[in-house]
Amino acid sequence: xxxxxxxxxxxxxxxxxxxxxxxxxxxxxxxxxxxxxxxxxxxxxxxxxxxxxxxxxxxxxxxxxxxxxxxxxxxxxxxxxxxxxxxxxxxxxxxxxxxxxxxxxxxxxxxxxxxxxxxxxxxxxxxxxxxxxxxxxxxxxxxxxxxxxxxxxxxxxxxxxxxxxxxxxxxxxxxxxxxxxxxxxxxxxxxxxxxxxxxxxxxxxxxxxxxxxxxxxxxxxxxxxxxxxxxxxxxxxxxxxxxxxxxxxxxxxxxxxxxxxxxxxxxxxxxxxxxxxxxxxxxxxxxxxxxxxxxxxxxxxxxxxxxxxxxxxxxxxxxxxxxxxxxxxxxxxxxxxxxxxxxxxxxxxxxxxxxxxxxxxxxxxxxxxxxxxxxxxxxxxxxx
Amino acid sequence: xxxxxxxxxxxxxxxxxxxxxxxxxxxxxxxxxxxxxxxxxxxxxxxxxxxxxxxxxxxxxxxxxxxxxxxxxxxxxxxxxxxxxxxxxxxxxxxxxxxxxxxxxxxxxxxxxxxxxxxxxxxxxxxxxxxxxxxxxxxxxxxxxxxxxxxxxxxxxxxxxxxxxxxxxxxxxxxxxxxxxxxxxxxxxxxxxxxxxxxxxxxxxxxxxxxxxxxxxxxxxxxxxxxxxxxxxxxxxxxxxxxxxxxxxxxxxxxxxxxxxxxxxxxxxxxxxxxxxxxxxxxxxxxxxxxxxxxxxxxxxxxxxxxxxxxxxxxxxxxxxxxxxxxxxxxxxxxxxxxxxxxxxxxxxxxxxxxxxxxxxxxxxxxxxxxxxxxxxxxxxxxx
Numbered sequence: 001x002x003x004x005x006x007x008x009x010x011x012x013x014x015x016x017x018x019x020x021x022x023x024x025x026x027x028x029x030x031x032x033x034x035x036x037x038x039x040x041x042x043x044x045x046x047x048x049x050x051x052x053x054x055x056x057x058x059x060x061x062x063x064x065x066x067x068x069x070x071x072x073x074x075x076x077x078x079x080x081x082x083x084x085x086x087x088x089x090x091x092x093x094x095x096x097x098x099x100x101x102x103x104x105x106x107x108x109x110x111x112x113x114x115x116x117x118x119x120x121x122x123x124x125x126x127x128x129x130x131x132x133x134x135x136x137x138x139x140x141x142x143x144x145x146x147x148x149x150x151x152x153x154x155x156x157x158x159x160x161x162x163x164x165x166x167x168x169x170x171x172x173x174x175x176x177x178x179x180x181x182x183x184x185x186x187x188x189x190x191x192x193x194x195x196x197x198x199x200x201x202x203x204x205x206x207x208x209x210x211x212x213x214x215x216x217x218x219x220x221x222x223x224x225x226x227x228x229x230x231x232x233x234x235x236x237x238x239x240x241x242x243x244x245x246x247x248x249x250x251x252x253x254x255x256x257x258x259x260x261x262x263x264x265x266x267x268x269x270x271x272x273x274x275x276x277x278x279x280x281x282x283x284x285x286x287x288x289x290x291x292x293x294x295x296x297x298x299x300x301x302x303x304x305x306x307x308x309x310x311x312x313x314x315x316x317x318x319x320x321x322x323x324x325x326x327x328x329x330x331x332x333x334x335x336x337x338x339x340x341x342x343x344x345x346x347x348x349x350x351x352x353x354x355x356x357x358x359x360x361x362x363x364x365x366x367x368x369x370x371x372x373x374x375x376x377x378x379x380x381x382x383x384x
Numbered sequence: 385x386x387x388x389x390x391x392x393x394x395x396x397x398x399x400x401x402x403x404x405x406x407x408x409x410x411x412x413x414x415x416x417x418x419x420x421x422x423x424x425x426x427x428x429x430x431x432x433x434x435x436x437x438x439x440x441x442x443x444x445x446x447x448x449x450x451x452x453x454x455x456x457x458x459x460x461x462x463x464x465x466x467x468x469x470x471x472x473x474x475x476x477x478x479x480x481x482x483x484x485x486x487x488x489x490x491x492x493x494x495x496x497x498x499x500x501x502x503x504x505x506x507x508x509x510x511x512x513x514x515x516x517x518x519x520x521x522x523x524x525x526x527x528x529x530x531x532x533x534x535x536x537x538x539x540x541x542x543x544x545x546x547x548x549x550x551x552x553x554x555x556x557x558x559x560x561x562x563x564x565x566x567x568x569x570x571x572x573x574x575x576x577x578x579x580x581x582x583x584x585x586x587x588x589x590x591x592x593x594x595x596x597x598x599x600x601x602x603x604x605x606x607x608x609x610x611x612x613x614x615x616x617x618x619x620x621x622x623x624x625x626x627x628x629x630x631x632x633x634x635x636x637x638x639x640x641x642x643x644x645x646x647x648x649x650x651x652x653x654x655x656x657x658x659x660x661x662x663x664x665x666x667x668x669x670x671x672x673x674x675x676x677x678x679x680x681x682x683x684x685x686x687x688x689x690x691x692x693x694x695x696x697x698x699x700x701x702x703x704x705x706x707x708x709x710x711x712x713x714x715x716x717x718x719x720x721x722x723x724x725x726x727x728x729x730x731x732x733x734x735x736x737x738x739x740x741x742x743x744x745x746x747x748x749x750x751x752x753x754x755x756x757x758x759x760x761x762x763x764x765x766x767x768x
Contacts, residue, residue, distance in 0.1 A: 011389065015389060209608065256396075257624075
């Protein structure tokens, strides 16, 4: 096991009808900016619950944060928050609203000349505005981590950044808020959580047996609970399981003391930035191809994954590894998320285009930093 | 899944040679009380590492905190800390030193008339002195939770208390510090961590599949790693696995949204208070008996445990349940911790004596509050 530091100060308030607890969770006497997305919270009753809990607080609203939150949109929120002397941010929505609000929290007190540096160069932060969250879409884990992914359409860029100042003070997770989600968003959430775990697990063994089992716990739960998660009408326990899995998948715990490989996310971000496919869709395409391309380096963990997650214990090692990768792709397709670029109308030139971008930036990905431009092209050829 | 709140602000610094990080972890400019136990840290080099890291801090020492830390001892530390205007506590040792230091942290600013009320009646706290820890004995999980168990020999009492103000600010976990531990303390640590998990798992199903898998992850890891944990000379990864398992076993995570049953600990505390056996020994005796006595109420979870932790999937349900309980007791004995009262020279009158104490106090234990005085006597008869 490698040395590590683990510190996650976010308070999770989980369960039925917990939004009312915002009354005591949001610090008394603060002036709150309530951030949200396209307005679905106004149709499903979440907005009303939040406003009821915030009676007595001064509230400024900022709606319209889009999926893959845009720098330009968020900078408008920053301007508004500065003008109105906000001192607490409350994000109500999915990962995009939470991520966008983290950027707002970082940018409000930022004194550098260009706030885009926070995203593009992880510019150091001296402080950040405190924020809380009400999660309505289980997927990204943003509710319990200090990271965010921000996009800039004008330059077709999508980058991740993070800072320990950006852990939400609290996050309210009420599985009932997920009942109105369209099926494809639930499916994307399953894929996103599953891939988050794989990117912290599917590397090479470092004698960290508990972390392996904790990662497998999430993977097995997602596989076994998927029939309950996608039930119509919604099943409370299924939705609760997805919500808690997605949070646990990316709150830092399973990364303790082990190597990680974020190649799938990094390549996926490019697909979203250039072709506009959903984040979950991009992961479902890239992850199986990364596993296939890196099968030698990831051999030991692929074998362990085959046995423990998919129950594949028969056949040659190579056959077991291939079967596990096939089962992974089949799992994504089974929830309705296709796994080939062609399924989304993306031609094979994507590989060329993304590998050129990586060459320009000198990007090196994977747990051994061996995935550069040409390897990325080869990976994308495997999922064309 | 039940509603829950999870918030654990302790910073974990884990790994080889991490004690030096105390230099930055202990807040600059503080006057530190360094608490420890019987002096083993002076023999194994830990004390020197700590003092070296604290050069530049004003340090007052308080040694001699005993196993099952005593109220009278701790009150002397409280007096000393008040006289010397301490503003940070650093506990260096195992669960007893950490627990004792939590009591000191609570008692220093306590304004009630009798500090024993903190332990006996969980008296409300307005504040507590901040504390950090350097863990040298993986077992209790005290390094990442806000609870403590304190004893009072004059009345043969041993009680648990807890308060959210008592999370350590940080805990340094260096597996190398465990190398000098005697074999029986390692064995007790394995039993303590294993039983902590069982007490949050072995109840009844509430559709919390991830929490079940996370609990099983710790149980399976402890069983599989025990040969590495007890190796002589010590094996780093085995010790690291034990250390991380013990922390994860009682930091609140696996209790999220599920019922718990602390009957084994509560009965075990009485055995230690009255007969002086080690905490781990008391648990190894009581846990299998509780499972046997409560086999009907715990049937579904016992079956799941049999299959997932011990791989027992053949035979009648009753046979599988019994085999799993037998395997549990056998596991404790295999690390050198006997599982019968008679092994420790405790006669069957213990059942009578403890059940009288519970009757006097109106104690009701177990996940359904159905274990009272007579049930406790029956449980102790099963392990006589």
